[in-house]
Amino acid sequence: MFNFPLNVARKILFWRCLLASLSTSTLLISLFTSPPAQAQITEYCQLSPAAVKAKEDLRLSTIKGNQDDQNRYQQLLKQHAEDLQNCRTRTWPQNQAIWLRLYPCDIQPGAIDRVMDRIVNDGYNQVYVEVFYDGQVLLPAAANPTVWPSAIRTPGAENIDLLATAIEKGRQRGLKVYAWMFTKNFGYTYAQRPDRADAIARNGKGQNSLAVTDNGSQLFIDPYNLQAKRDYYQMVQEIVRRRPDGVLFDYVRYPRQAGSDSIATKVSDLWLFSPATQQALFNRAENKKGRELIQRFLGQGYITAGDIDAVDQLHPNENEPMWQGRILQPEQKSILSATQRQPLLQLQLWQLAVAHAMQGVLDFVALAAYTPQQQGIPAGAVFFPNGNESIGQGYDSRLQPWDRFPNSLEWHPMSYSTCGNTSCIVQEVKRVLNAAKPGTKVIPALAGSWGKSVGNRPSLEAQMQALRQLSPQLAGVSHFAYSWQNPQDDKDRKFCQVR
DSSP states (O other), X not given: OOOOOHHHHHHHHHHHHHHHHHHHHHXXXXXXXXXXXXXXBOTTSOBOHHHHHHHHHHHHHHHTTOHHHHHHHHHHXXXXXXXXXXXXHHSSSSOEEEEEOOXXXXXXXXXXXXXXXXXXXXXXXXXEEEEEETTEESSOGGGOOSSSOBSOOOTTOTTOOHHHHHHHHHHHTTOEEEEEEESSBOOHHXXXXXXXXXXXXXXXXXXXXXXXXXXXXXXXXXXXXXXXXXXXXXXXXXXXXXXXXXXXXXXXXXXXXXXXXXEEOSGGGSSOOSHHHHHHHHTTBSSXXXXXXXXXXXXHSSOOHHHHHHHHHHOTTOOSXXXXXXXXXXXXXXXXXXHHHHHHHHHHHHHHHHHHHHHHHHHHHHHHHHHHHHTTOOEEEEEOTTTTOEETTEEETTOOOGGGSOTTSEEEEBOXXXXXXXXXXXXXXXXXXXXOOTTOOBOOEEEOXXXXXXXXXXXXXXXXXXXXXXXXXXXXXXXXXXHHHSHHHHHHHHHOOOO
């Protein structure tokens, strides 16, 4: 053993301590600023618990005002964004999204950061933020020119733009942020405006949709009504002004009803009885006979041989009653008696009424998508794969003609069927893929939770594996919803008191 002089021993001890300190600092910096992707990313591009904790600790320290940790936090966000991008590039699907609703409590310092961090932690590179729902819009109260109230009505928060903040915070983490909005469902608040009464859809039983939906909050509008179109168009413009990465239109349909009312089998089941829809239907007539028969059919729900005879006598200089889409066969000429002509005319009038209702949906979603598409922002339609089904001579009450949506829209089929395994989900997506035109981006929406089955619904892993086997070329997959995967966090955010 060597015996160093006392002053030399002290110097050696000093340098050993300094080197140990430098090693520890280097280790901490590497943990907080450049975590190796392989050590932190799982099979589904989810971050490891250690990486999640390190980031959350820095976020909390940042809220307390620690500037050094603020810088480290920003560096870590950038690193995790790169890790996520690299992982999604080599992992199916390359685009994986989650649906998110924000609440007034999310205006608090660090709240949006926390939510967006959790989304990245779970391997998502896209988030669909709900911006119009339940008759309220995610615009600042002080900059909301629409007819709907702002979702954030907290005193003192009138100028807070939560949507713009969500877009900024998402992109900071490498997320694409879509705006997700209700379309034909304008919400209960719209029904409270006397000046919008004519814009509300009505069926032939004198009802609007508030009377037939489960929670009494869904108000569907007349898609042919000019005022409703103006109101919605203005709101979409305000949303697009925030420059989201895409806009998704939900509720592009009529109300979903229960029991026997789930199938529309007669004219009174259809939402054709508001002024603009009626007028547009009458205008589909191509001669006076056609217009008269359409009016009688809508008023009575049927036509009789006597109606046909009466129309013939009213307009003797015209041949057959005509309307858009009606093509006469030789055997349909007026040489047949009114009794012989009645069954086919009645069937064709029913088909006209259904087609007219569906065309209203198509026209309205085209109007909704116009503004984002003109500005180069992707637009998409959200729909139920079974929402367009015909049952006998009846139709699904939602009358959702998704198979006629253009391929300029992203298609987001809500594939939520439950049958104890993935087969029914696969069949729903397969039906959509078979109907999709070439070039259509199909992005199925799945419901469920990671790592576990819920009720009769398989885990998200099982659903994802089944869809990959069905079609590895899918443009992406989304998961409904953040609230399902984080129920306690969603509840806490929904009911907390803003401080």
